[in-house]
Amino acid sequence: MVKEEIKKYTEESRLTCANAFKVAESLGVGSMQVGNTATEMGVKIKDCDLGQFGKFMQEEAASSVAAYEAMKPFLDERNRINCHDARKLESEFGFPTIRATLKNHKIDVKYCKLGCFKEKKGKQFTLKTKIWIENSEGELLFGKGKTEVLDVISQTGSIKAASEVLDMNYKKCWNHLKILEKNFDDSLFETKPGGGKSAGTELKPKAYELMETYKQLEREIEEFSNRRFKELFLKK
Known part of the structure; x- marks a missing residue:
């Protein structure tokens, strides 16, 4: 440009x-x-x-x-x-x-939703994929948003801090966790109220397993989709 x-x-x-x-x-x-x-x-x-x-x-x-x-x-x-x-x-x-x-x-x-720090480039074709998992009622169960919430909580140890990093309303952030809690038999996180070092939210092993599994699925689907996109749309 x-x-x-x-x-x-x-x-x-x-x-x-x-x-x-x-x-x-x-x-x-x-x-x-x-x-x-x-x-x-x-x-x-x-x-x-x-x-x-x-x-x-x-x-x-x-x-x-x-x-x-x-x-x-x-x-x-x-x-x-x-x-x-x-x-x-x-x-x-x-x-x-x-x-x-x-x-x-x-x-x-x-975690940049607006892409404000990405350099503008000339016209080009790019494939975008979005992957999510629903329950039997069609309710969005797991996807990029919930993965990011869990990921940032694992880094910050706090729902409030995670909502600030993601520029997300605290209530929305908490709702993501409630939906996960509702749909999974295993406990994914533990929240300790109060103040001091012991307070905050800690993820359990199942949450880390869920994040990594979703990221692997997302990565493999994107790799396949991009390969087919190049084969079908970017032929020389």
């Missing part, structure tokens, strides 16, 4: 400083990304008073380093960050810096 915008304003492998800023502003990306992309394309940025665009790139580079350092404590073992935490950092460093930092360090954002 950045390359396409740069091409619109490039003449004889030159891009004016004003147009470079225009590209950055129109796409909502940092000047560093525009500058680096222009360099990759062999395009030089001209007419910058006192190296103005270069200074912005240096400032953004420093800001990106600081953003990454601030991001590190929130990263999990798979180099992922919760959308909730990424948005908190955005208020400090700005959206372009956070998105550039995520891209540069290949950090995935999880």
Whole structure:
């Protein structure tokens, strides 16, 4: 997307400083990304008073380093960050810096319903699958939403904290658990009321088994679906 915008304003492998800023502003990306992309394309940025665009790139580079350092404590073992935490950092460093930092360090954002940190790309075909399990009454029993609730509770040890991470109403989060409790014979979690270290919600082995089984099912169905999608829709 950045390359396409740069091409619109490039003449004889030159891009004016004003147009470079225009590209950055129109796409909502940092000047560093525009500058680096222009360099990759062999395009030089001209007419910058006192190296103005270069200074912005240096400032953004420093800001990106600081953003990454601030991001590190929130990263999990798979180099992922919760959308909730990424948005908190955005208020400090700005959206372009956070998105550039995520891209540069290949950090995935999880539990992001709006996809706000994903880079916009050109037209392309993508297969989306959604898998859920229902009971005999047609009630949604288990799917991605309930898996995420259990997953985050296992990390935070709290229903309230999980609802905040997922940007979910506490009552809705609790309802997910009640539906699971109603439909499974085995106890999936234990909630200890009160305050202090002993309070909170702890998952039982059956809950972990259920999560892993669902994730395996989801992964295998997605792999098969994507393979068939490429065979049927993306033929050369």
